[in-house]
Amino acid sequence: MILVLNAGSSSLKIEVFDEILNSLISGRVTNLGTAGELKLGATTTAITTRDHAHALELMLAALADAGYPITAFAAAAHRIVHGGAVMTQPARLRPPVIATIESVIPLAPLHNPNNLAGVYALQKIAPDLPQYCSFGTAFHATNPKVATRYAIPQTHHDAGIRRYGFHGLSYANMVADFGDALPEHLLAFHLGNGASLCAIHNGKSIATSMGYSPLSGLTMGTRSGDIDGAAVLRMSKSLGEDETDRMLNKNGGLQALAGDNNMKTLLERDDDAARFAVEHFCYWAARHAGSAIIAMGGLDAVAFTGGIGENAAPIRDRIMALLSCFGDVPVHVIAADEEKQIARDALALMAEGR
Incomplete structure (x- = not known):
């Protein structure tokens, strides 16, 4: 065991x-x-x-x-x-x-x-x-340099400022669950309080929405997702570094837009703020997805995982409606199971005698 x-x-x-x-x-x-x-x-x-x-x-x-x-x-x-x-x-x-x-x-x-x-x-x-x-970062190590390098001086890149990507164990488990049926060009969404997507080409991560930290990319429960660095600098000057960090990571995202980071509650609400927050979440998921599809050179299927991805059909449907310009492709819902992937990895290493 x-x-x-x-x-x-x-x-x-x-x-x-x-x-x-x-x-x-x-x-x-x-x-x-x-x-x-x-x-x-x-x-x-x-x-x-x-x-x-x-x-x-x-x-x-x-x-x-x-x-x-x-x-x-x-x-x-x-x-x-x-x-x-x-x-x-x-x-x-x-x-x-x-x-x-x-x-x-x-x-x-x-x-x-x-x-x-x-x-x-x-x-x-x-x-x-x-x-x-x-x-959690290892699955994205197959991203090409052009996908991981920020356009900043070499000294800062050498100091570790680059895109890493996260939710890798969830995506690795997804690939394992597909087995031999894995599509060549798979657009994968991990949607929960933290949200990301991954372009998976022949089982390898080619691009992902999170970067140096889990803050970047899609609109999330309490994280803002992508935001202009100049805007962050301006807010930091007035709020200070710690408060800006707290605002972007703890008080941003759906929480900032509608006062609640629970997608189930937002979908049940009937007010403009909730509707806008839901649309913002779906719009930016689809918009980042377009970039990922270009990165892997096509789209054969879409897979959803995570609490929202697995349980919120209206969110899946809205994202797929926004992606309809890429054609009608199969949609899969896969249970997130990072723990299973961790056990799978350990068993593989043990089988190799390591």
Whole structure:
């Protein structure tokens, strides 16, 4: 069995898979560092945690009580948001790999440290358990240089200012789910509170809407999506750097347009602000899609995943109506499952003896 961990800033999610990628049990600890809940399977318990290590201890104890002791796992596998320009494949978490992940923390200061906290905690609890990781940026490493390079001086590019792309594990899982039926030119949408798209040509990412950070590209739940850099500079002068960052990442997007980042609620509302926010979301998804279709040289099918992509048929229908100029193509809805992809990656590495 493989134990998959996804350690966030205030939560710890786990899922257990067998050797053929059947999900056996899943759970999470919420509100790390304060009063929260531990949910495992159908059982929910009120708990108070100190940190990631304490949350993991409690989760492992609950797993053991449920019949999944730590000794039953062949390996653990982690989600790491950012691998930088170097980590472009899943890897076993040995010291050099961990050091590389630590070195790119400046590229994902809100994510990589939390991801690593789960790694460190498990090292202490089960030092002999092999640990693996998969990177959210790795799927887009196949983007050509013309797609990743910003038109800025070389020194800044060398310092890591380039397009990386995110949601890569979701797109990789989508490709795996298609199997031999994968279309040659696939336009993939991952639509949730965070939203992106990816041009997938013969199973490889050719272009994606997110860039240096997850802020760019489509209109999102609380992120603005693309915005002119000069506008950001102007806002930063009046608001300050921290407040501008908060506005663009936490108070932008659907939240800014309609006062709510819940697409289900917006679709149920009957007011101009909600209708405009929904149209803005769909318009910019389709507009970025046109660019992606050009990048991969055609369109054979469209696939949707993520909370909105899977559950909001009116959004899918509106985006496809806007894309009708590219012809009538099959539309697929695929369940997002990053944890399954992480387990798949770990099993592949283990099969190779790594």
